[in-house]
Amino acid sequence: MEFRVLGPIEVVGDGGVTGLGGRKPRRLLAALLVNHGRVVATAALAEAVWGPGAPGRTRALLHTYVSTLRTALAAAGAPAVIHTRAPGYLIQVDGTLDRDEFVRLGTAGRAATAAGRWHEAAQLLRQALEQWRGPALEGVESGWLAGEAARLEELRLATLEDRITAELALHAWDAVTAELTDLVLRYPFRERFRGQLMTALAGLGRHPEALEVYRSGRDVLVEQLGLEPGPWLRAVQQAVLRGTAPVPDADGVSAAATATAGVPGPAGPPQPLPPAPDDFTGREPEIRALTGELSTASHQRAVRVVTGPAGVGKSAFAARVAQLISPGYPDGQLYARLDGTTGTPARPHAVLDRLLRQLGVPATALPQGLAEATARYRSLTARRRMVVLLDDAYDEQQVRPLLPANPASAVIVTARRRLTGIAGARLVELGPLDGDESRRMLAAVIWAERVAAQPAAARLIARYCDGLPVALRAVAARLSRRPRWPLHLFAGRLADERGRLDELHTADDDLRTRLAPSYRQLGASARVLFHSLGLLRVAEFTPATVAGALRLPPRHAEQLVEQLVDLQLAEVVRYEPTGQIRYWLPPLLRLYARERAEAETPPGAAGVLVALLTAYWLRLLDPAGGRPGADAGHRASRVDPGRWLAAEYPAMRMVMHTAVLVGRAGDARRLATAVARFVDDRAGRAGPTLLFAAAQAPVVLAPPRDAVAG
Known part of the structure; x- marks a missing residue:
């Protein structure tokens, strides 16, 4: 039986070409065949079949397609070649795969070339190219399969070059001139x-x-x-x-x-680092600390993972540090972008091909498998002291094969996720720029005199941008094109929260685009949570707030919140004396969360959430309801009522404000009254935190200063 991927996906048995169903089963078969003999995880198969926007029922649908393929293969005489293996499926090829034949013949042809056996080399390489019937994976290239198709096409072209080399060595000039004219x-x-x-x-x-x-x-x-x-x-x-x-x-x-x-040989060590922006601003303490750690080689591999929210400037910071420390690493620098936030992360083998090319390995000599490529990379980096910059990583599994073998090298990885599973790695957390740094970034693009002349407007712009370099750079780029605009005019445009995200974009960058990959990676329940926080306009909150709004067990609520934190869509503020962690949703993230919620949830969802959360809090504030910590997932005997109210009050205040905005002022009044009664009933035993809450309770219906109003 023949399996074919170098062209349209086909299975050929004794009865001819086997029918495989529609495009999705063919994509599934292609994903299994290019990894034959290895288990392919369900998530990877789903991406190959549907691309980044896979439907929710992927596991059931994949099972249906696997059944379809098993039936088709059994009818062709190849039963049970697809096996279920956690965490996905595996195919064992009972016959020949044209890709493997192509690789085998090409390897033999290159060996003949190296030995000077030109006739044999030309024949073998010609046979290798005859395996191709059209573009690799034709008609099914989606998700990471598109990258695999591109890799196979590169191998085809390199093999074609090798075949022509052999024919030129045989002085077959006439035979190849027309072909080469077309190829050029x-x-x-x-x-x-x-x-x-x-x-x-x-x-x-x-x-x-x-x-x-x-x-x-x-x-x-x-x-x-x-x-x-x-x-x-x-x-x-x-x-x-x-x-x-x-x-x-x-x-x-x-x-x-x-x-x-x-002609000279190789032009010295590789130096492919990307430039840091000319107007790079701030981060002096972090740069001093990191360059101090990495400026001298050690006997333990120095791996630093630069992490932070979307638009915080991880790539620019890493490039800046890599440039500063590079003089201490005489064997050059390596750079690769890993596309971790694009929806189709680069496969380690494809990245290794790029790194090996930077190290001087010609395309014709690139190893065929991941294990072979990793071994070659480690061999070439074993005695070199280099700076390796891996930008926009997806996870630890993607990064590990790319670490150089020499522990005296420095590795800088940027990632949205906190990659703590890399041996010897330390996290470098980048937060937003402070007010002074934000204004300095504006001044670097739109002239310091212009910022100095309008300091109040510059402070407002910096605050509206949340200290995110991507947002500040967008504002500065637009202001630099409008030199006559006063800064306060643009600050006024940013003050309108409904249009703020529209203002924070340039022709080639956009805050929404930066945030979208993290949002797409959220599970269904975590996405509901993100929507809810946006609709409720909540800034600070605890898992107890989430549990009450979504009617979830406390432990489940905490796990969902941590999903947001892992993807940099929420931040940890502090540990509360009640035993809970307080979280924070920055203003621009709240606007994005509300935008996504309004686009993806039914009308009236905000009112439903307000009603659910109000009812939850009213039950806890009712003197007959018992101690307030019981429903928050804590040991009730240890939860002080005053501390509990102080922890929950920031979220209560925002929800009461939202209740007024969505036409549920009655809920706001009932909750305010319950808070005041709760304080009065316990005033004799009140500590400082409870008295603070009591002082706030009478003004809950006034719009809070930090509200994200509609």
């Missing part, structure tokens, strides 16, 4: 195709045409990429100018041309 037009940035065409033309005595191929290629590279041709292509040009016809070797480097043209 289709892939203008692949220097190896261009150099091979120059070699073939020179071999046919068509030297002027070969030089024209070089000139046009240089024009394309300079005009579109701002790059000069690489050393090998320049060496081929020099050989053509001398009237010789160099034959590229297996690595695409012409030994003859390099020797005669004096």
Whole structure:
């Protein structure tokens, strides 16, 4: 039986091509086949089948598609090749897979090339390419399957280059010239195709045409990429100018041309770090601390995970630190973006391919499997002291294969999640910029004089931006395009909370876009919680508040809140004497939560939540209801009523304000009255915290200063 992924997904048995159903079962089969022999988790399969927006019933639907495939394969003579294995499924190929044949023949062809057996190499590489019937995974590339299809296409092109190398070595110039002319037009940035065409033309005595191929290629590279041709292509040009016809070797480097043209070898250690923004501002204490820790190599691998909420500037901070410490690491820097917040995180093997290329490994010599690529990477980094910057990581499993082998190297990882499962890693938590730093960032873009002339408006803008660099940069970019606008005019636009998020964007960046990946990763129940906090306009809250609003067991409520914290959608404020943790939803997150709730919940949801939470609190405030800690998941005998009220009062105050806004002023009055009665009944035994709550109770119907009003 034949399984085919190098083209449309097909299974061929004795009776011909097997029917596999619709596109989704085919995507499922493709995801299993490219990982055959290994268990593929349900989450990864769901992403391959539906992309990032998988439906809620993925497990049941996947089971249905697996049953469909099992039936189709059994009918073709291959029963029970798909097995259920926690945490997903596994396929065992009973027959041949065209991808594996392609890799096997290609490896054998490259071995023949290395030994100088050109006829054998050309034949094997031709057979490898014959496995292809069209674009890899044609018609099913979605989610991470698109990345796998791109990787296979790169391998196909590298194998095609190898085959042409072997044919050039056999002086088959006529046979490959037309093919190479087409390839150069289709892939203008692949220097190896261009150099091979120059070699073939020179071999046919068509030297002027070969030089024209070089000139046009240089024009394309300079005009579109701002790059000069690489050393090998320049060496081929020099050989053509001398009237010789160099034959590229297996690595695409012409030994003859390099020797005669004096082309230097590798241009020193790799230095691919991205630049930090020119207007990078603040973070001086964090930079001093981190550069002090990483400036000198140690015998224990230094891994620092820079984490923080969306838009806080993790990537810019990490790039700044990496640049500052790089002089202490003489073997260069490595950089890779891991796409952890894009919905399709980069696969470790694909990232290793990029890192190995930075280390000088040619495309034709890249290892085929993750284990082999990891071993090669560790071998190349074992004796090098380098700075490795891994930006936007998804989880620990993605990062581990990318850690260099030398413990004297420094590794900086940025991630939305707190990746505490990496051995030896320490977290560097970035919070919002303070007021002074925020104003300095504004001044760096829109001129210090303009900010200094309007300090009150600058303070308001900084506060409305929550100290987030992405928001401040958006405001500064828009103000810099409007030099005649007074700052107070833009501060007034930001004061309108309904339009504030609309103002915090530029052509290539947007706060909503930054927040969306974390929101999409929330489970269904945690998303309901996020909606509820937005509708209730709650800023500070405890798990008891959540339990009352959503009618949940206290432990479950706390777990949902921690999901928000893990994804940087809520913050921990402090530990309360009642035994609970107080959490905080910053203003811009509250606006985003309310936006998502209003788009995804039915009308009137806010009123329902107000009624549920009010009823919950009224029951606890009722003298006949017993001690207030009992329903909050604590040991009732240890919960002081005054401390309990002080812990819950910030949320009560905001909910009473929301009740008025959504037309449930009666609930607000009943709750205010119950709070006052609760205080009066216990006034004789009141401590300072209870007296503070009593002082607040009479003014609960006035809009609080920090309210997120509609």
